[in-house]
Amino acid sequence: MTKSESPSLSPAEWEVMKVLWESGPAAARDVFAQMPAEKKWAYKTVKTLLSRLVAKEAVEYDQIGNSYLYRAAVDRDAATRREVRGVIERLVTEATSPLIAHFIEEASLSEDEIQELRRRLDQKERGKG
Amino acid sequence: MTKSESPSLSPAEWEVMKVLWESGPAAARDVFAQMPAEKKWAYKTVKTLLSRLVAKEAVEYDQIGNSYLYRAAVDRDAATRREVRGVIERLVTEATSPLIAHFIEEASLSEDEIQELRRRLDQKERGKG
DNA sequence: GACAAACGACTACGCATGTAATCCAATAGG
DNA sequence: CCTATTGGATTACATGCGTAGTCGTTTGTC
Numbered sequence: 001m002t003k004s005e006s007p008s009l010s011p012a013e014w015e016v017m018k019v020l021w022e023s024g025p026a027a028a029r030d031v032f033a034q035m036p037a038e039k040k041w042a043y044k045t046v047k048t049l050l051s052r053l054v055a056k057e058a059v060e061y062d063q064i065g066n067s068y069l070y071r072a073a074v075d076r077d078a079a080t081r082r083e084v085r086g087v088i089e090r091l092v093t094e095a096t097s098p099l100i101a102h103f104i105e106e107a108s109l110s111e112d113e114i115q116e117l118r119r120r121l122d123q124k125e126r127g128k129g
Numbered sequence: 130m131t132k133s134e135s136p137s138l139s140p141a142e143w144e145v146m147k148v149l150w151e152s153g154p155a156a157a158r159d160v161f162a163q164m165p166a167e168k169k170w171a172y173k174t175v176k177t178l179l180s181r182l183v184a185k186e187a188v189e190y191d192q193i194g195n196s197y198l199y200r201a202a203v204d205r206d207a208a209t210r211r212e213v214r215g216v217i218e219r220l221v222t223e224a225t226s227p228l229i230a231h232f233i234e235e236a237s238l239s240e241d242e243i244q245e246l247r248r249r250l251d252q253k254e255r256g257k258g
Numbered sequence: 259g260a261c262a263a264a265c266g267a268c269t270a271c272g273c274a275t276g277t278a279a280t281c282c283a284a285t286a287g288g
Numbered sequence: 289c290c291t292a293t294t295g296g297a298t299t300a301c302a303t304g305c306g307t308a309g310t311c312g313t314t315t316g317t318c
Contacts (some may be wrong), residue, residue, distance in 0.1 A: 003215055011306095012306060012307090014220065031274075041307075042307075042309090044308055044309070045307050047265085047308095048306085048307075048308070049306090049307095051266085051267080051268095052304095052305090066314070067265085068265085068266075076277095080220060080227075080228065080231055081235065083216075083219075084228070084232055084235050085235055087212075090143050090212075091212060093151065096232070096238065097236065097242035097246055098276090099139070099209065099232070099236075100232050100236060100247050101212070101245070101246065102206075102210055102213045103216075103225070103229050104246070104249050104253060105249075106213050106214055106217060106225075107226065109225065109226055109253060111254060113224060117226055120233050121246055124243060125240060125243050126234060126236075139274075139276085141276060141277085156295090157295070157296080158295080165266095170277060170278090171277075171279090172276080176295080177277075177278070178276090178277095180296085180297080180298095181274095195284070
């Protein structure tokens with residue numbers, strides 16, 4: 001496959017990706033409109049980020065007549081996994097479990113989510129027989 | 130408290146911190162010597178990173194006679210927590226549990242570690258009654 | 259059809275980062 | 289004692305990133 005490794009995304013770029021992942025294909029103006037309010041970015045800033053994401057091939061667009069519709073070109077799960085691997089590489093020398101423990105500590109989790117995670121741990125355990 | 134917010138560490142800086150956390154106070158040359166072999170950094174690069182870490186107040190040094198002994202000035206756990214919070218902010222919009230699931234998936238965990246994490250989830254659950 | 263509003267393309271600019279090299283003083287070896 | 293080495297301090301330089309602004313074209317408005 002001629003699959004080039006997707007470069008990682010900067011924090012600001014992640015914000016834009018989150019909007020695209022959650023609101024589907026959208027015009028630049030709409031992406032701008034849907035940015036979390038606390039990010040007080042200019043429209044131009046969002047445009048720049050979109051262009052950079054297109055350059056990184058993390059975003060594609062369809063030109064419908066005159067207007068452009070931007071959409072994520074990478075899967076959110078895949079991007080998250082890449083990021084997770086990066087975090088693990090960066091922070092961990094020996095064991096990863098203390099790092100995960102920190103995440104559990106810092107996250108706010110519903111009982112259902114806790115159940116779900118427990119299930120995943122069980123699965124992981126069975127996986128190694 | 131006049132506690133100034135510690136700025137976050139770059140990936141390269143983390144590498145240096147890991148050595149300091151694991152090998153205690155050390156001279157620059159020893160830090161260099163203990164860098165993971167696959168990081169083929171010049172000694173000067175390590176020196177630069179140490180200086181930047183000192184500037185960031187993440188590292189301090191004692192000057193014993195002529196030689197300098199560098200040591201971590203921030204707690205590894207605290208630094209990790211900050212980083213974890215950053216990752217959560219960056220990647221998460223709604224729930225954090227899918228992110229944690231990715232970590233569980235990507236990590237290699239021993240059965241004991243899985244046990245330990247399960248215990249932490251239990252604790253988290255009891256915490257909310 | 260002329261003019262303003264929008265939008266995409268290109269440019270800007272300062273700080274962080276990766277990755278060192280140079281400069282200078284102290285030290286150790288001959 | 290003079291010299292080569294070594295270490296800290298300072299400087300370098302390309303790239304990435306945050307955060308836009310300018311330019312030129314397309315388009316909708318009267």
